Amino acid sequence: MVFKVLSGNGAQAEAARLARVQVIAAYPITPQTTIVEALAEMVASGELKAQYVKVESEHSALQVCLSASALGARTYSATSSQGLLLMHELLHWASGQRTPMVLGVVNRAVAPPWNIGADHADTMSQRDTGWIQFYPESNQEVLDTVLTAYRLVEDPEIRLPAMVTEDAFYLSHTFEPVDVPDPETVDRFLPPKDARAILRPGVVSRLGSFTGPDHYVGFRHQVAEAMDRVLPKLQEVESEYARRIGRVLGGPLVGYRTEDADAVLLTLGTTSTTARGVVDDLRSSGRKVGMAKLRVFRPFPVEAVRQLARTVGRIGVLDRSFTFGALGPAASEVRSALYGIPSPPSVTSFLSGIGGRDVGPQDLRRVFEALLVSEAPGPRWMDLETSGEVAAHG
C-alpha cells in the first residue's frame, strides 16, 4: 500500500493498471485525454502488459473494446462529453451483447455552445443504455470504484458494462493523495477475467444475429434481470473490497447526518464533499439537515431512497444537468422511487454547477435554506440566482 499524489484521471489510469487490463482503445478528448496518455506511458514502460491502440474515433474505441471483450480480454477505455455521445449506439450494443467492461467518463458539458466544464448531461443522457453508472466524489473513490466495478461487471450473474465518472477538472485535473493498493492484494480481489468469453475457440457462434419478436423480448428481459441483480451483488463486492483492501465504499446511497433531519440533500459527484461541510456548519448552528451521496445512478437505488425518505421531512436533489421538459434527472428518479410510500417527503429539484459553474459552500447553503423554507417542487436553476459578476465569470 502506497500513497501517490494523483489527479482523478491519474486514479483512473492507476486503477486500470491494477486491474491488469489487456486491451485499451482510446481517442483523445479534453478533459479525458490524460487518462489514456498515462496508460500509453504505462504500456510503453512495460509497467502494464496490454495492447494500446489509438483509433480514429470514440465510436471505434468502444467497438474495439466490445470485440476484444467478446473474445475474453479485459478492456478499458475512457471518454468525455461528445465522445460518449458518439459512442451512443455502441453503448446499447455493449449491454445487449452482455459485455463486462469498464469505461471511464470525465463528465463534461455537451455542445452547443461549446463548453468543457463539469456537467452530467453526457452520462445522464445515456441512462437508458443498460450501463451501470457510478458517480464518485474523490480521486480515492475513483480508484476504488473502478476496481470494484471490474469485479462487479465480470461476475457471471451480471455481465453488464459500467461507467465510472469524474467531474471534469474538479476531479480529472485536481491532485490529492490516493492510497494505491499493492498489485498482489488487488489480484486476490480481482482475479484474471473469467475466460467464459462470448466467442470461444471450438464453439461456433455468432454475435448480433437477427432476432424476431418471438425471442427479442427474452434477450431484453435478461438484461433487465441482470440489472436487478447489480445492487445486491455490489454489496457483496464492496464487502470483499473492504475486507481485502480496507476501504468501505458505502453502497449506492451514502447518507451523512440524515438521522432526525428535517431536510436532506441528495448529491452526485464532487458536490457531495462540499455538501457534507455545509451540513456540519448548519448542524452546528442548530439546523437539522443532512445529505446523501447518490453513488450509483443506474441501477437506481429505489429501496435505499425509500428507506431514507421514511425519516425525512423534505428531500432536495441537486442535479448537475437537466432533462428538458422535466426536472433534474436524479430528482425525477427520486420522485418516482417514492411513489406509494405513506406520507412521502416533498422533493425539490435543484440545478447547480451547469457547464462547469463552481458549486461552493455558499451556493449549497442557499440550497439548504430554500429547502428548509419551501416544499416547492422546482426545478430551481440556482446558477441563475447568483450575482451578475459570478454569472458573467462563472
Add this chain to the structure above:
Amino acid sequence: MKVVYKSQTKATWCPGCGDYGVMAALEMAFKALKLPPHEIVLVSGIGCSSNLPHFFKTYGFHGLHGRAVPVATGIKLANPSLTVVVAGGDGDGYGIGLGHSLHAMRRNLDLTYVVMDNEIYGLTTGQASPTSTLGAKTKSTPLTGVIEAPVNPLALALSAGATFVARAFSGDPKQMADLLVQGIRHKGFALVDVFSPCVTYNHLNTFDYFRSRVYKLESVGHDPTDPVAAFRRTLEWGERIPTGLFYRAERPTYEDLEPALKDGPLPHQRAGFPPDVDPLKEFY
C-alpha cells in the same frame, strides 16, 4: 469602402503556429475575390485549426468533431449562392471525419476545404494523427512510434473524385492565397491541404522540415489536367515534396444536377403551395 474580414476575436493559437499563415492567406484570398463577408460561410469541426471561424467577420459554424463537411453540405444545398469554406485539421478531416470528406468529394459539391495539416493532434496536446509520420513518437505512441501508414490526403482526394486538389505551406502564404483564390473560384470540390506546423507538439514536421523540402509544381512544368501525372506527384514524399495545384477538372457539381435547385437557391424560390394550384382546384 474598405471591407473588413477579420473579427475582433483574437486567435488563441500558440505563437508561431502555422495556422496564422492560413488565416492570413484566407484573408488575402477573400480580399482578392472581393467577396462580401455576408456571402461567406466558414465552417469548422474540432481542433486548434477549427477555431478559425471565430476570427472572421463572416458567417460561421463551429460544429462537431469531424462533421464540418456535412454541415457545409447542408448550407450549400440550402443556398448554393453562398461561398462555403470548410476549415479544419488532419484529425478532423482525415481521421474521425474522413468518410464525410470522401463523400463530399465524390458528390463534387462546390465547397473549398482547407485542411491545416500538422501531422499531430494539437488541441489534445500531442497524440498521433492520421498523417503522423511512421515511427513518430507521440503521447499516444511512446514506445514504438507510429506503426500505422499515414493517410495520403491528396491521393485519396484524386481517387474520390475531387475536382481541385492542391497543397500549400504555411511558410508561403502568398502561394496559399493564390491557391485559395483558385479553389474558391473553382466550381466543384476543392481540397487545399496545408502543411501548417504545430510548433508546440510536433518537433518532427517543423517549418524548417517543410521549408527544406517543398518545391512548386509549376516550376517543373506539371500539367494539372493530367490525372495520372497528378497521382504520381501525390506519391512524392521524403527529400522533395511538391506544393501547388496537382489537379483540376471540370465536372458538373452536385448542385448543378440537383433538380430541386434548378430554379435557383431555395431561399430565392417561392415557398409554400405550388404556384399553380388550378389543376388541383379542377380536380376537386
